[in-house]
Amino acid sequence: MNKLRTLRTALACLPLLAFASCASQKTLKQYQDEVRTLREERTQLKKENRDLRAQNDQFETQLAEASMKPAAAAPIADNPELDALGIEYGRDRFGNTVISIQSEITFSAGKAEITKKGEEALRVVARELKDKHGSGKYWIEGHTDADPIKKSKWESNRELSVARAMAVLSYLVEECEIPDSNCVVAGHGQYDPKAANEEASGKARNRRVDIIVHKN
Secondary structure, three states: OHHHHHHHHHHHHHHHHHHHHHHHHHHHHHHHHHHHHHHHHHHHHHHHHHHHHHHHHHHHHHHHHHHHOOOOOOOOOOOHHHHHHOOEEEEOOOOOEEEEEEHHHHEOOOOOOEOHHHHHHHHHHHHHHHHHHOOOEEEEEEEOOOOOOOOOOOOOHHHHHHHHHHHHHHHHHHHHOOOHHHEEEEEOOOOOOOOOOOOHHHHHHHOEEEEEEEOO
């Protein structure tokens, strides 16, 4: 009798065990699906994070490059007086105003004494400096072509370039009332050409005195 009751009880429990087993399998599948979904989401997030890091690095590089580049400077207005004298003017890569006077305008060949034409040109240049750049620092820089010195008292092109820059300084200070304290003088010789020295036109452009205006 007891055996029969035990058997009946066991048979009654079989459906419950089967249901519990099905429920466990369903829960396990849901868990596995959730894990798979989370892994996929994690993989996608990692990819997006890498992309964002790469984009951020690119932006930082562009910002660094932009910070090293000088801001674009406004163009210089035409100056008919300078144009008439053949004096070049413009801006350098840092935005500084540059007035470039070819030596043929201011000096005789191999000389550092300013000619009458040169005096006229420097008076015009002085007016330009006073009217538009009165508070600036004027870097007066002499340049030559690459031909070696032959018939001149100067031992090198650099010496000649310094002497010519000094002559321009002296005239601007003594005759045009440009403050000496606002001026800096340098001589580059043949080492900072504007054009190739193979042709006469290039050499003529290289023989010059540049006045570079630096803002205080």
